[in-house]
Amino acid sequence: MSDAAKPSPPAAAAGRSSMKKELPEHFKAYRHVWVFIEYERGNIHPVSLELLGEGRKLADKLDVELAGVVIGAEAEALHEAALSCFEYGADLVYRVADPILAHYRNEPFTKAMTDLVNTYKPEVLLLGATTLGRDLAGSVATTLLTGLTADCTALAIDDERSLAATRPTFGGSLMCTIHTLNFRPQMATVRPRVMPMPERQAGRIGRIADHSLSMAEEDIVTKVLRFVPDRDSDKAQLAYADIVVAGGLGLRTPENLRLVKELAEVLGGDYGGSRPLVQKGWIEADRQIGQTGKTIRPKLYIAAGISGAVQHRVGVEGADLILAINTDANAPIFDFAHLGIVADAVSLLPALTEAFRQRLSINRAAS
Amino acid sequence: MHIVVCIKQVPDSAQIRVHPVTNTIMRQGVPSIINPYDLFALEEALRWRDQAGGTVTILTMGPPMAEDTMRKALTLGADRAVLLTDRCFAGSDTLATSFALATAIGKIGETWGPPDIVFTGKQTIDGDTAQVGPGIAKRLRFNQLTYVAKIDSLDPESRAITVERRAEGGLQVLQSRLPVLITMLEGTNELRRGSLDSALRAARAEVVRWGAAEAGVEDTAKCGLRGSPTVVKHVFAPKPRAEKAQIIETAAGPVRTQADAVIAAIFARQPGIESDLLRLARHS
Numbered sequence: 001m002s003d004a005a006k007p008s009p010p011a012a013a014a015g016r017s018s019m020k021k022e023l024p025e026h027f028k029a030y031r032h033v034w035v036f037i038e039y040e041r042g043n044i045h046p047v048s049l050e051l052l053g054e055g056r057k058l059a060d061k062l063d064v065e066l067a068g069v070v071i072g073a074e075a076e077a078l079h080e081a082a083l084s085c086f087e088y089g090a091d092l093v094y095r096v097a098d099p100i101l102a103h104y105r106n107e108p109f110t111k112a113m114t115d116l117v118n119t120y121k122p123e124v125l126l127l128g129a130t131t132l133g134r135d136l137a138g139s140v141a142t143t144l145l146t147g148l149t150a151d152c153t154a155l156a157i158d159d160e161r162s163l164a165a166t167r168p169t170f171g172g173s174l175m176c177t178i179h180t181l182n183f184r185p186q187m188a189t190v191r192p193r194v195m196p197m198p199e200r201q202a203g204r205i206g207r208i209a210d211h212s213l214s215m216a217e218e219d220i221v222t223k224v225l226r227f228v229p230d231r232d233s234d235k236a237q238l239a240y241a242d243i244v245v246a247g248g249l250g251l252r253t254p255e256n257l258r259l260v261k262e263l264a265e266v267l268g269g270d271y272g273g274s275r276p277l278v279q280k281g282w283i284e285a286d287r288q289i290g291q292t293g294k295t296i297r298p299k300l301y302i303a304a305g306i307s308g309a310v311q312h313r314v315g316v317e318g319a320d321l322i323l324a325i326n327t328d329a330n331a332p333i334f335d336f337a338h339l340g341i342v343a344d345a346v347s348l349l350p351a352l353t354e355a356f357r358q359r360l361s362i363n364r365a366a367s
Numbered sequence: 368m369h370i371v372v373c374i375k376q377v378p379d380s381a382q383i384r385v386h387p388v389t390n391t392i393m394r395q396g397v398p399s400i401i402n403p404y405d406l407f408a409l410e411e412a413l414r415w416r417d418q419a420g421g422t423v424t425i426l427t428m429g430p431p432m433a434e435d436t437m438r439k440a441l442t443l444g445a446d447r448a449v450l451l452t453d454r455c456f457a458g459s460d461t462l463a464t465s466f467a468l469a470t471a472i473g474k475i476g477e478t479w480g481p482p483d484i485v486f487t488g489k490q491t492i493d494g495d496t497a498q499v500g501p502g503i504a505k506r507l508r509f510n511q512l513t514y515v516a517k518i519d520s521l522d523p524e525s526r527a528i529t530v531e532r533r534a535e536g537g538l539q540v541l542q543s544r545l546p547v548l549i550t551m552l553e554g555t556n557e558l559r560r561g562s563l564d565s566a567l568r569a570a571r572a573e574v575v576r577w578g579a580a581e582a583g584v585e586d587t588a589k590c591g592l593r594g595s596p597t598v599v600k601h602v603f604a605p606k607p608r609a610e611k612a613q614i615i616e617t618a619a620g621p622v623r624t625q626a627d628a629v630i631a632a633i634f635a636r637q638p639g640i641e642s643d644l645l646r647l648a649r650h651s
């Protein structure tokens with residue numbers, strides 16, 4: 001929604017296309033909320049479970065069922081994935097199992113997904129805004145000629161049973177709420193960690209519906225030659241770390257990043273940084289936190305020498321507790337941090353590391 | 368080889384301010400730039416052209432003033448520029464944008480030869496959806512290669528292409544066949560500086576302007592607001608947090624005193640966190 005996101009004349013935008021209140025007849029049969037389950041190498045991506053939690057709320061509001069869509073090579077493994085879906089809120093799982101679907105590829109996954117939609121007609125379809133989810137969502141929406149709202153931060157159902165998808169725009173300086181009024185399904189992607197992880201309800205069960213993929217390997221041009229897993233496997237964990245310590249330009253030198261790493265290590269957490277640190281090459285790109293980096297949702301976030309620009313803010317707001325260390329008492333980060341200290345991060349960080357180290361080892365000895 | 372690169376002109380969002388009362392974007396004086404992500408796509412296109420021969424056509428959909436952007440890209444070495452501009456495109460969402468761009472790419476193909484590769488950036492900094500690339504690919508029925516970190520090999524003769532694609536938890540090495548649409552990841556190459564030669568050429572080059580009809584759009588109902596299934600209903604400023612940060616006041620004592628005060632404040636605020644920390648510290 002590149003330009004529709006532009007808030008230039010919202011009144012005019014709302015005026016024209018939304019005049020039509022009555023959904024076209026052939027879309028009235030579209031019912032139920034679906035979540036695409038990202039299942040790879042034996043694991044469900046946590047964002048899919050987060051979306052089941054959110055999808056459950058939408059389905060309850062609409063008084064319809066919540067379905068997970070699992071697509072992959074082996075029916076057995078997908079059965080396991082389906083059981084997890086039920087425990088996280090799904091009533092039903094659509095399963096497409098075919099050896100062609102062993103690794104994610106756009107063509108067969110788009111085919112599987114669009115066939116399912118055309119056959120079973122969901123009114124809402126949610127996907128994780130991962131590299132996989134975004135690759136798939138754009139193709140599916142274009143094939144179905146329906147609306148797709150990217151990177152939503154809030155989802156709700158309005159009084160007319162319409163999905164209200166809210167997302168930041170203009171680099172987070174504004175929020176806009178987007179509807180797909182006259183087309184179905186209403187599609188949205190949500191980034192990992194934006195929605196909370198729902199409680200697992202052990203033993204909760206549901207139904208599995210199988211659907212076959214009508215495609216042959218010869219029809220598919222693109223082949224997966226290899227998959228090279230990230231060597232530094234904990235890189236991917238930043239988004240899911242319980243404790244995150246991050247540094248910004250206030251650290252002043254690349255060497256001082258060490259102070260951030262050391263505190264993170266003592267706390268058993270992970271570390272990251274603001275975007276300028278990536279641009280200066282002080283830190284790897286996948287450790288960037290914020291709108292164009294990772295969204296995090298830790299129990300504790302410590303931001304050292306970060307000013308708190310809106311693009312940074314949108315990535316950290318889900319944290320339970322934000323502690324900001326900044327020399328400037330007027331830095332915008334103090335507007336959304338819970339705790340703040342006006343101090344020099346370069347001297348405070350090592351002191352914090354030492355104080356935590358002692359505190360934790362004393363208590364560990366005691367417990 | 369014929370390569371098309373889709374480039375968008377965007378407001379420099381680092382300089383955008385929101386009017387505190389009306390919640391509208393204050394565009395006055397905000398400079399327009401080439402969407403930074405698209406520069407990596409352009410650079411990759413220029414490299415492969417230099418290596419394998421052929422031409423690079425850049426395409427943008429936007430207001431007439433987007434011509435500045437095109438000229439900048441020509442300076443960097445693109446051979447030809449097409450500016451798609453028509454009132455009927457105003458208010459396009461990603462579906463309508465990809466329709467217009469794909470139609471124009473079809474026309475570019477008819478005019479200057481069918482493209483072998485279409486490049487887009489990973490995403491824009493204003494729309495920020497990463498949807499337009501896949502949308503174009505689907506409409507053109509091109510093989511779609513998104514989040515490409517590296518093109519390992521490209522053979523215009525056999526039409527084979529091998530790329531490294533950023534996937535969840537690793538890199539996928541994919542083999543495909545031209546024509547393809549590639550969305551290029553940021554930071555994957557280093558942008559060249561324009562040469563004097565290309566600067567001179569750019570100054571003389573004409574930016575081709577197409578309206579909807581010239582681009583081959585037959586059904587303008589598929590464009591702009593009318594062609595956009597998504598509707599922006601509501602625009603608002605992010606809610607400020609009700610209260611500001613609780614500032615931990617410490618006398619200008621030794622940092623260790625400050626550190627202890629910080630820890631005390633954290634534990635006071637979130638009593639459960641100490642046991643979490645103990646658990647995490649034990650695992651690390």
Ligand SMILES: Cc1cc2nc3c(=O)[nH]c(=O)nc-3n(C[C@H](O)[C@H](O)[C@H](O)COP(=O)(O)OP(=O)(O)OC[C@H]3O[C@@H](n4cnc5c(N)ncnc54)[C@H](O)[C@@H]3O)c2cc1C
Nearest residue numbers: 248249250274275290291292293305306307311327328345
């Ligand atoms: C399209 C777009 C997307 C973006 N995406 C992101 C993103 O995803 N993530 C992101 O982080 N940014 C992003 N940005 C950049 C963002 O706008 C800010 O420029 C950036 O977050 C600022 O980084 P910073 O806080 O490290 O640096 P600065 O803004 O320079 O802040 C440094 C801070 O350190 C403080 N300081 C200085 N010395 C000390 C000291 N000794 N001790 C403690 N504090 C000190 C200063 O008071 C200041 O507040 C994006 C920008 C754009 C345009």
Ligand SMILES: Nc1ncnc2c1ncn2[C@@H]1O[C@H](COP(=O)(O)O)[C@@H](O)[C@H]1O
Nearest residue numbers: 373428487488490491494496497498499
């Ligand atoms: N109006 C446009 N003109 C040309 N290219 C565009 C336009 N909008 C988007 N693109 C291309 O599509 C990519 C993804 O854009 P988006 O889906 O808006 O994040 C961008 O990096 C551009 O390469």
